[in-house]
Amino acid sequence: MTEQAIQCTKCKTSLPSDFFNSGLQAACPGCGAATEVEVFPAFFREAARGTTGEAVLLEGEAGCFFHPQKKAVVHCDGCGRFLCGLCDCELHGKHYCPGCLETGRKKGRIQNLENQRTLYGGVALSLALLPLIMWPLTLVTAPIAIYIGVRYWNAPRSIVSSGRWASVAAIIIATLELAGWAALFISMRSS
Amino acid sequence: MAQTEYQRLTRTKSQHGVVTSARCSLWLGRDHLLRIDSSGYTESYRRFFLRDIQAVIIRKTIGMQVWTLVHGMLALFWMVCALNTTDAVWMGVWWGLTGLSLILLIINLVLGPCCAFHIKTAVQNEAIPSINRMRKAREVLARLKPLVTAAQGELSREEILARHQPAAQVVNAEVLTTGFPLASEIPNPTDTIIAPESGSNPASTSG
Numbered sequence: 001m002t003e004q005a006i007q008c009t010k011c012k013t014s015l016p017s018d019f020f021n022s023g024l025q026a027a028c029p030g031c032g033a034a035t036e037v038e039v040f041p042a043f044f045r046e047a048a049r050g051t052t053g054e055a056v057l058l059e060g061e062a063g064c065f066f067h068p069q070k071k072a073v074v075h076c077d078g079c080g081r082f083l084c085g086l087c088d089c090e091l092h093g094k095h096y097c098p099g100c101l102e103t104g105r106k107k108g109r110i111q112n113l114e115n116q117r118t119l120y121g122g123v124a125l126s127l128a129l130l131p132l133i134m135w136p137l138t139l140v141t142a143p144i145a146i147y148i149g150v151r152y153w154n155a156p157r158s159i160v161s162s163g164r165w166a167s168v169a170a171i172i173i174a175t176l177e178l179a180g181w182a183a184l185f186i187s188m189r190s191s
Numbered sequence: 192m193a194q195t196e197y198q199r200l201t202r203t204k205s206q207h208g209v210v211t212s213a214r215c216s217l218w219l220g221r222d223h224l225l226r227i228d229s230s231g232y233t234e235s236y237r238r239f240f241l242r243d244i245q246a247v248i249i250r251k252t253i254g255m256q257v258w259t260l261v262h263g264m265l266a267l268f269w270m271v272c273a274l275n276t277t278d279a280v281w282m283g284v285w286w287g288l289t290g291l292s293l294i295l296l297i298i299n300l301v302l303g304p305c306c307a308f309h310i311k312t313a314v315q316n317e318a319i320p321s322i323n324r325m326r327k328a329r330e331v332l333a334r335l336k337p338l339v340t341a342a343q344g345e346l347s348r349e350e351i352l353a354r355h356q357p358a359a360q361v362v363n364a365e366v367l368t369t370g371f372p373l374a375s376e377i378p379n380p381t382d383t384i385i386a387p388e389s390g391s392n393p394a395s396t397s398g
Binding site: 006007008009010017018020021022025028033034035036037038039040041042043044047092112114115116117118119122123126158159160 | 197199218222223225227229231232233234235236237238242243244245246247248249250251252307309311312313316318332336339340343344345346348351352354355
């Protein structure tokens with residue numbers, strides 16, 4: 001048996017198979033919560049076993065870059081190095097060595113490995129807008145907002161929307177704030 | 192392009208049903224679902240690949256009843272305040288709040304029963320807070336089913352029932368066929384350590 005039981009998400013009682021794919025809600029035997037379960041074939045799939053890599057047996061056989069005593073089975077799609085079964089990291093049909101995988105994650109080259117992004121546009125906009133509650137703070141925060149808006153203009157934005165409206169709005173608002181400060185200083189000086 | 196790669200499945204919602212900075216939304220990619228938790232300054236992503244989704248679990252919750260009670264009580268409270276005041280301005284304020292509470296009450300009733308939506312894979316059982324109404328859950332499930340089926344293949348309900356044997360049933364079946372071991376049959380670990388060759392070890396004599 002490879003599949004685990006499906007548990008009630010409230011009381012963790014194992015749900016009987018009568019619940020599966022009936023399209024109806026049934027009361028959990030543990031807590032009575034009305035629950036509906038849709039099971040897919042992956043539930044019955046055997047977990048893939050990892051390989052440790054075969055040893056090089058014949059002279060002249062290509063060895064792994066990282067483990068020369070192990071037989072190379074594939075090359076890295078990132079750097080071209082030969083990899084054994086142990087070093088081969090498969091991702092969406094491509095094969096990577098651990099180094100390329102780590103570099104791809106850090107530099108955002110492999111999008112599916114990215115698990116966090118900073119929204120610099122949002123940060124800049126907050127710096128431009130929030131200090132308006134205590135407006136003297138804008139003398140400090142407006143230049144910072146402009147700096148962040150410009151410095152991170154080309155930084156990756158939200159994964160689902162690539163607009164720069166937040167950065168644009170932040171730069172415009174912060175510029176207006178600085179213009180206001182300039183006008184205030186000029187008027188104070190002239191008076 | 193990132194903008195066209197994902198289709199929105201659910202709108203952005205606060206994670207705990209109240210106004211908090213953490214918001215959650217669900218998106219459909221080419222071969223995966225993407226849950227985005229956003230604080231406004233950062234976004235964190237969790238991917239559920241369609242080929243890995245083992246089950247979707249929808250559990251009805253009492254959220255709708257709770258919100259109905261809250262909005263109903265508030266509407267009643269504002270109404271009592273409005274009826275007990277003679278000041279025109281305050282009366283306007285109280286009636287305005289009564290109207291607002293009644294509108295929220297009606298919206299809550301129209302949206303229907305609340306639920307908790309979970310996606311199960313081999314290594315996780317993850318809640319999707321942005322799906323908190325039964326209607327939306329059914330909508331998303333109806334949209335997901337053909338995509339998951341296309342990625343994994345199809346099993347009929349009969350096949351699923353036939354293939355699923357909970358671990359508990361297997362254990363019970365083993366116990367029925369072999370019987371529980373008697374206390375005297377269970378080897379004493381100290382005996383095994385102290386006198387492994389004395390022949391007094393039940394484990395070694397049992398066979």
